[in-house]
Structure formats: C-alpha cells, structure tokens
Amino acid sequence: MGALVATGVLAFGALAACGSSDDNNSAGSSGGNSSSAAGGGSGKADVGVILPDATTSPRWESQDRPNLQKAFDAAGLKSDIQNAQGDTAKFGQLCDSMIGEGVTVLMITNLDSDSGAACLKKAADAGVATIDYDRLTLGGGASYYVSFDNVEVGKLMGQGLVDALGKEGKKSGNVVTIDGATTDNNAALFKQGYDGVLKANPQYKVLGQQSGNWDATKAGQVFDQLYTQNKGNIDGVVVANDTMSGGVIARLKADGVAGKVPTTGQDASTEGLQNILRGYQAGTVYKNTSLEADAASKLAIDLIKGDKSAAAALATGTVQDTKLNKAVPSVLATPVWITQDTVKQVVADGQADASQICTGNVAKLCTKFGVK
Structure with missing residues (x-):
C-alpha cells in the first residue's frame, strides 16, 4: 500500500454509520474566531484548528468547521477554529497566535508541507501536542494524524x-x-x-x-x-x-x-x-467528515488529559512520513x-x-x- 503501513479499525463513535451546504456563519466566511463557550471560565482555547482555505473544496467550511465545532462543544472543549484562506503567511500568523494564546493541542490542515512543518516545529518547541487533520505534513513530526484511507x-x-x-x-x-x-x-x-x-x-x-x-x-x-x-x-x-x-x-x-x-x-x-x-x-x-471530527476531538481530549494510553488505543493505524522515515500514529476512516x-x-x-x-x-x- 506504499505510504499506508497499516489501517487500524476505528473505535470512535458513529463509525458504524459511515457510508459536502455552506455553514456561512461569520466565522466561516471570514476565517475568524469560532471559540466555544464550553469548558470553563478561562478565555484560553483548549484546542486550536487551522483549516487551509475555502476554495479548493467547499468541505472545509461547509462540513469540517461545523463538524469540528460540534464535536468540540460536545466534548466540553474550548476551541479556536480559523481558516488560512489559502495564504501561507496567514497560516503562519494563525499558528503563532494559537501557540501564543496557549492552546494545549494544535490541529492543522497544511497548505503545503514546508509551511505546515514550520508550524508543527514551533508547536513542538512550545510543548503543544499536534494533530495533522486530513493531510499528513511531510517532515512535520505531528503527534497524530486523523484522516481517511x-x-x-x-x-x-x-x-x-x-x-x-x-x-x-x-x-x-x-x-x-x-x-x-x-x-x-x-x-x-x-x-x-x-x-x-x-x-x-x-x-x-x-x-x-x-x-x-x-x-x-x-x-x-x-x-x-x-x-x-x-x-x-x-x-x-x-x-x-x-x-x-x-x-x-x-x-x-x-x-x-x-x-x-x-x-x-x-x-x-x-x-x-x-x-x-x-x-x-x-x-x-x-468522506463523512463528522467521523474525522469525532476522532480529532477524542484525541484532543486524551492529549489534554495527558492520557497517552487512551490516545494510543484510538490511533491504531499508522501512515508513513516518507520525509522523516517515521510511522505516524493515525486514525483512518473508511471512504465510500x-x-x-x-x-x-x-x-x-x-x-x-x-x-x-x-x-x-x-x-x-x-x-x-x-x-x-
């Protein structure tokens, strides 16, 4: 299977039901802050998400944003979901901002592996756990990867x-x-x-x-x-x-x-x-992105709690980072x-x-x- 070393059986919710209407909220159309009010009194987000753009596919705003928001809200996590709008400079600024605001987990869908890897390295240096969402960042060294096969x-x-x-x-x-x-x-x-x-x-x-x-x-x-x-x-x-x-x-x-x-x-x-x-x-x-969002939120919870064993139990597959020659623990859903x-x-x-x-x-x- 080349880059796919193994694809574990997913254990997260609603997978058994697995087989893109724009959300058009103010955050979705502008790429602005979409923080949940759940999870306590502090203004700091638990998890930061950087989506790539709103043009290569409608799914990022019509599916992924609302699905992620719903999953994080249900989990009681404060989230900051932003869109880089296809701009690597904006992507870098969002990355710096989220790390600076003190997120515990940073999730990204890269625009390219170079700018994505630069962001992931900054997060690692700051002690922030990272999740590659949908796209693996080659050379990035993300803690986990959530996607489809x-x-x-x-x-x-x-x-x-x-x-x-x-x-x-x-x-x-x-x-x-x-x-x-x-x-x-x-x-x-x-x-x-x-x-x-x-x-x-x-x-x-x-x-x-x-x-x-x-x-x-x-x-x-x-x-x-x-x-x-x-x-x-x-x-x-x-x-x-x-x-x-x-x-x-x-x-x-x-x-x-x-x-x-x-x-x-x-x-x-x-x-x-x-x-x-x-x-x-x-x-x-x-690709039912509610499955990706559900897996991502569960991983984020485990990482915020510091529960490595629970995260490992969820990420039962691996995908090879061919640049680092490293198997990245992965949760891979089944497309239809x-x-x-x-x-x-x-x-x-x-x-x-x-x-x-x-x-x-x-x-x-x-x-x-x-x-x-």
Whole structure:
C-alpha cells in the first residue's frame, strides 16, 4: 500500500454509520474566531484548528468547521477554529497566535508541507501536542494524524471510472487523469490508488496525467489541452475532486459531450452531487467528515488529559512520513463511493442539504433517486 503501513479499525463513535451546504456563519466566511463557550471560565482555547482555505473544496467550511465545532462543544472543549484562506503567511500568523494564546493541542490542515512543518516545529518547541487533520505534513513530526484511507480514496475513483465505462459498454478506451496539487501529500496517495486500478485494467489506456492544482479553472485548462492533443479521443477522466471535476465537465459541455465522457470526483460537494444526478459525473468519494471530527476531538481530549494510553488505543493505524522515515500514529476512516442511487446517503448523514442540491432541473432527478 506504499505510504499506508497499516489501517487500524476505528473505535470512535458513529463509525458504524459511515457510508459536502455552506455553514456561512461569520466565522466561516471570514476565517475568524469560532471559540466555544464550553469548558470553563478561562478565555484560553483548549484546542486550536487551522483549516487551509475555502476554495479548493467547499468541505472545509461547509462540513469540517461545523463538524469540528460540534464535536468540540460536545466534548466540553474550548476551541479556536480559523481558516488560512489559502495564504501561507496567514497560516503562519494563525499558528503563532494559537501557540501564543496557549492552546494545549494544535490541529492543522497544511497548505503545503514546508509551511505546515514550520508550524508543527514551533508547536513542538512550545510543548503543544499536534494533530495533522486530513493531510499528513511531510517532515512535520505531528503527534497524530486523523484522516481517511487516502489510497483507498484513489482506488474508489479508479474503480468507479472503470465500472462506469463498463456500464456504457466500453470494454476498452482511453482515459486521462487530472491530479490534485503536487504540494499535497494526499494527492500523491490518491494517485497511487487510482493508478493501481488503471494498471490492473490495461484495456483502458492512460493518455496523460496532469495536475489541476485543486482548481476548477486550472483543471478545465489542462483537460482541454489533453483533449485537444488527443483529438477528442478520450472516453473517461479520473478527476481527483469535485471542484476540478466541475471544471472538466464545463469543457465537456462546451464540446457537447458532457455525460458521454464520465468523470470522477471527491468530497460529495453540492455541485458534485448535482453533476452525479445529472449523469455528468460517474460518482464521488464521500468522506463523512463528522467521523474525522469525532476522532480529532477524542484525541484532543486524551492529549489534554495527558492520557497517552487512551490516545494510543484510538490511533491504531499508522501512515508513513516518507520525509522523516517515521510511522505516524493515525486514525483512518473508511471512504465510500457515491453514485446516483446513493446520493441520498450523504443527505441522510447530514453532510449535504437536499434543498441546495435539488434546485432547477435537478429537482426531478432528486425525486427519481429518493433525495429528500
């Protein structure tokens, strides 16, 4: 499995139920303070969280922020949840501020491993326990890592495209991949997963692989280049998330072939789920972020209490930091592949809002597929 050394069985709450509506609160839209009032009279936060941005995927503000806030509040922890808005300088400022205010635990989703590692080193020097959230910071030396099995995420995308092509009767064909940002370790793990599936299905020839940098416009541009280079002879596209898939689908629409060239995605965003219902996108990898948030809050409680044995019992898996050549204790949840027939699962889990999905010409499709 490459970077994945082991994936332990998760013991945190609600996992058995595991298979992205913006929160739009003032903290979410501005990246401002979102401290809970629970946990005592002191103004100091127990746990600080730095989310990466609000553009590469809607999930950071629509799913992760409210799920983390809910989990911390339920645990009686005071939290300070901020968003770096894609700015490494702001990321560093937030890191310094949270360490300075005296958080006991610092949780980050890095923008890149270099700036993330610099933050984690400062935290370690200050005696602050750290959790890498969703993305492993290579060379960072985080105390723990909470995420999903990201190689499995890639496998689901690869197999999802193979299945979609087979359903269309295309027993062979040409595909391209639009990968995530080269600065994101998760993108490499996703690619490892879907490359493995494509290698095992050589009837589908890979004509090109390019990074879309988690950006819809960039993804559309690089796909357009690949599409032109291959004279439109592309049967399917592995796209590493819903945001980029939207950019690819826009190009396919312009060429009048949307729905005839299946794409993949990840994050179960509102746009992604709509594109699935419309038949433009074969599916999306759904990562129920309430599971990540629940695990992160439980780890934070254990670390605040200094209960290393409880933390170790929760983090039963490991992921290899290839830069430090170190196995990082990890809690890894299981992702789920979502198609037209299972979009309703994301809504039922409370991770998407039917009123936002089922608009315009999608409303009848929601009725057809039981999304309500």
